[in-house]
Amino acid sequence: MTRPKPDLPLVFTCILLLVFGLAMVFSASAPTAVHWGKGIFYVLKNQGVYALIGLAGGFAAWKVGIRSDLSRIAALFHWLAFGVTAMTLFFGVRTLGATRWLSFMGVSLQPSEFLKPTMVLWLASRCLVPHDKPLEIGRTLLLVVGPLALIIIGQSDLGTGLCVAAGGFIAGVMAGMPLWIIGGTLAAGVAGVLAVFLAGGYRATRIQEWLLIGHAHPGPPTQAEQSLMAIGHGGLGGEGFGMGTQKFGHLAIAHTDFIFAIVAEEVGFIGGLLLILAFLYLVLRAFQLAQRTEDPFARAAMVGLAGGITGQALLNIGVAVALVPVTGVPLPFISQGGSSLVGTCISMGLCLGLAARVERRRKPRAPFATEEPA
């Protein structure tokens, strides 16, 4: 048996995004860190540690992806992630008005980040199971609706909920989910999002703010408007790495959800466009890899994992350029945030592991084939 090789273009893209992310986190966080009375490397050091954990986690996930049949342990992972996320309801740390975090021994963890890959894997695995028994249908519904309700209602974290749902939805579509379910899910999703906004509260406010962008309004500029100012200030070529000015408190906590604005300010439209293309490459490469196998689980899982990350990135950038209202989703690989970075690395590790497993299974059968069938 040959030694499994990772898909190098995908690995290269991920490493590039990770390194670029660390650089941008440093640039965007330094003024805020100084304002907090810490050194300029304060946020970077933290994020660097998580990057190492993320690399280790990604490597482990890659190994797991190769060695084990993920379709059989997907349910276990999903239950585990669901259970740990549910613990936030009882042992959670309350920050910024929401309880999304678990904390033990000084390390904080946002378990809902890990529901993103497990939802994909688990839904991909469902395509192997006949869905004619009421018990199976009930279990599927419970494990789809349960985590989403927990995140969106229990933690009032619509952004993460949307990302979990999007990854699972992509996996479901690829796994051959019947058309009526696809249509129903989309309709339910749209209705659900509308309902959440119409329910009022801060989300309704965010919609209003989004609609008011570009119009005169009382009060200081919103974060989204500050984001557009940064993007406008960057122009085509950017101000140069480290030379942004919006990160000096004007765009509050610039190293988190709005980091794309700082990217655009410092490396310009061109740099931002390259970043978007890098994220699109993730899902396109996953499509390519999926075509090499007949295994419906592997296809659905690979596309779901990579598509979930690309989808989250596009949603985040959509917020930064005011295409969509503020949802509070981090930019994968780039935004500061340990759980998000580790979760993203694990997702990509699993995706790469699945791809390598597919290659290894395929190669003995066609040892001389050098060209991929079209």
Added chain:
Amino acid sequence: MRTRRVSLRRRQAWLASAFGVYSLLLVGQFARHGLFQGVDHSRKAESLRVKAFALAPDRGDLVDRRGQVLAISLQRESISYAGKERRMAPGLMAARLAPALGRDEAELRVQLARPKWTWLKRRITKGEADAVRKLKLGHEGIGIRPEALRSYPRGRLAASLLGWVGQDNQGLSGLEHAQDRLIRGPRQFARVESDRWGNPLFSSREAANLPATARGRRIVLTLDARLQHHAEAALARAVHLQKAQGGTVIIMEPHTGEVLALASYPDFDPNHGREAAPDITRVKALTDVFEPGSIMKPFTLAAAMETGRLKATDHFSCPAKLHIGTATIGDHDPPAAIRTLSVPEILKVSSNVGTTQIGWRMPSSVHAAQLERFGFGRRTTPEWRGESAGLVPPQPWSRLTQATVSYGQGIAVTAMQLATAMCMVANGGLQVAPRFVDRVEDEGGHLIQQLPPTTGKRVLAPDVVTELRRMLEGVTEEGGTGVASRVPGYRVAGKTGTADKVGPDGRSYGGEVIASFLGFVPAEAPRVVILASLDRPTMAHFASQTSAPLFREVAIATLRALGIPPSRP
């Protein structure tokens, strides 16, 4: 299996097109805000980012009309201490700082132990500050910042007029106070890129560059340091000679109102203004009122002549005493019999009885209105806070009130009002206001601001002025009260005044006087108006013996310094 495969391809296509369509929208929106509306967004960001920082330029230098420096701002550095930032033990820190600061170590330790923001020492020289800098205690809360030291190189010269400044370089008295805004200069702002919390970014280049107008400004005063010096010296001598309590000398240019000298005694050192009593530091010529006495008589005559109620050729029958109700007014040293005095003679011998009769020729409202035209009862300058307007008694006047006002009792005036009113006689009858500041220049001597001279309307007709001058000249001739003011070779016009000073009870007169001489020289073409006034002289009582010689001494020095040629005989 076949259907599955077709379905998969189609589904891949759906997903890919969903990603594609969304990405196109995304890039479109990105381009819209980043490229097409980028300039607008960028401008908006700039308006939020760029803040105007108020600069604190040093106070402008004060120089006299010939460029002599009277007040200057010296570069010094002050040591501040933010107590909350200290981590070092206060004892250790005090031990290291005390020698550099030249302060007592124990006292310093107490100050350092408190978690408060304070100054440790202000306005030390650069060398002393460098010693503190070498200790590298910046992270312990020790700050070093430039702070100007206001210095008056001529010491006591013109001290009360110039004034002094407080710990934060704010003007506290004199011109430093009255013209504080002019001396500080217009508020200057530097446009600096700043963070959300107001700190400059990238140690902004703009902050370092003060606009040229903010540096080295010079405020050119109308004062002449030479005349000021002569006036102060003569005043000090006269005060000592007459054992007086104090005195004032004002020298003014009558046509422009420029104050060439304003001397006050006692004086103080503005470099240590805090140690001087407020009673001494204020500009008494502007703030303090007194009853002028006989100096007022020329203005009574002027009022009557200007309103057509008196001719210079009129004569008055003057008894030794005049009874008004229960009160009696009398002349100094009168003959026993009733005498007939002409108008010039009334002035020459300073007859209260004669002046009273002249005053009575006017309705009291006309009399008061004329006095107000000469500037009595009104402040002479708009900018001096604390200047007194004096008091012309409110209407209606009794006959006694009008009588006393006629010869300068029962009316309150400032020395500056008297000198200014005399300027109107000396300059041919035009209204004038005192000027202290001529212009503001930048460090290269270029004009920044010219303070407009006062252009007055006519208050006295030319023929009235001519008559009045002739009469005032008579005062200094043989037999007049002002003989002692005569300057050899020059014709002098003026009037003495020995005013009874209200006693400490504010009601009765206790025999103390303010002796003044107010005049101008040369009488035929006046160049300077001089007021010489002594507060409570004790060696002699009358102004003819006290203030007139002081006037003479000041006039001689002034005529010589200004190079004014003698009058033709």
